[in-house]
Amino acid sequence: MAKAKMRLGVNIDHVATLRNARNGKYPDILKTARLLKKTNVDSITVHLREDRRHIKDEDLFNLKENNYLPLNLEMAATEEMQEICLKVLPFACCIVPEKREELTTEGGLDVIKNSKKLRKLVSTLISKGIRVSLFVDPCQHQIRESQKIGTNAVEIHTGQYADAFEADKNFKHELKKIKIAAELAFKLGLECHAGHGLNFKNVLNITRIEEITELNIGHFIISQSIFDGLEMTVKKFKNILSK
Ligand code: PXP
Numbered sequence: 001m002a003k004a005k006m007r008l009g010v011n012i013d014h015v016a017t018l019r020n021a022r023n024g025k026y027p028d029i030l031k032t033a034r035l036l037k038k039t040n041v042d043s044i045t046v047h048l049r050e051d052r053r054h055i056k057d058e059d060l061f062n063l064k065e066n067n068y069l070p071l072n073l074e075m076a077a078t079e080e081m082q083e084i085c086l087k088v089l090p091f092a093c094c095i096v097p098e099k100r101e102e103l104t105t106e107g108g109l110d111v112i113k114n115s116k117k118l119r120k121l122v123s124t125l126i127s128k129g130i131r132v133s134l135f136v137d138p139c140q141h142q143i144r145e146s147q148k149i150g151t152n153a154v155e156i157h158t159g160q161y162a163d164a165f166e167a168d169k170n171f172k173h174e175l176k177k178i179k180i181a182a183e184l185a186f187k188l189g190l191e192c193h194a195g196h197g198l199n200f201k202n203v204l205n206i207t208r209i210e211e212i213t214e215l216n217i218g219h220f221i222i223s224q225s226i227f228d229g230l231e232m233t234v235k236k237f238k239n240i241l242s243k
Helices: 013-021 029-038 057-066 079-088 115-127 140-148 159-166 171-187 203-207 219-241
Strands: 007-011 043-047 071-075 092-095 131-136 153-157 191-195 212-217
Touching: 007 219, 013 029, 013 043, 013 219, 029 057, 043 057, 057 071, 057 079, 071 079, 079 115, 092 115, 115 131, 131 140, 131 191, 140 153, 140 171, 153 171, 153 212, 159 171, 171 191, 171 203, 203 212, 212 219
Parallel strands: 007 043, 007 212, 043 071, 071 092, 092 131, 131 153, 153 191, 191 212
Antiparallel strands: none
């Protein structure tokens, strides 16, 4: 199989986290989206959480209205989120499990246990032209069930691989699980995406998995921008002070 270009979606939740730290408008979400458009990324991802800890409803509607880049909405499978998604009509929707007390999405969906509810949600969203993906662990049973309930895509949770890589543990075992899951998704006719905990180093192994066509990356890209931008910002500030 010829390797297709890997699409990159940038998750900008943590721009909103910084903004909300001061309850103001800075840093601005739409300005971030405009900048990302210039960098030629393929899409923007935001997670509207039940507790609205970062992205707010207003951000979602503003991003859709300005339409700088295709919008991928991450959300839990709840009636409230379905209603919002059907109002916004994003390009794509990634359904994720959500626990109020977690710091970030901790694991994949249990598609088998929740198949009835998910099947209904998936078919409602697809009928409105939204590309739907299910965020799942690299588990063959979950991938098979995802295909059965009619989703367009799966996004494989790479968090355990990223943790093992970071801890210098046996990440090859985790990587193998991702590879097997991606091959199965492809064989079943599903688009295969991946994300969570990816960075400059650990992403290289993932890019070698031909079946994965899209990555969604947030925390590292926003954090790394500090190291790539801090020096320039301080220089600009010192320049102002010297005048
Ligand atoms: N994909 C999904 C479904 C997620 O929930 C997240 C975290 O919001 C990501 C990708 C991005 O993970 P990270 O912020 O660790 O890059």
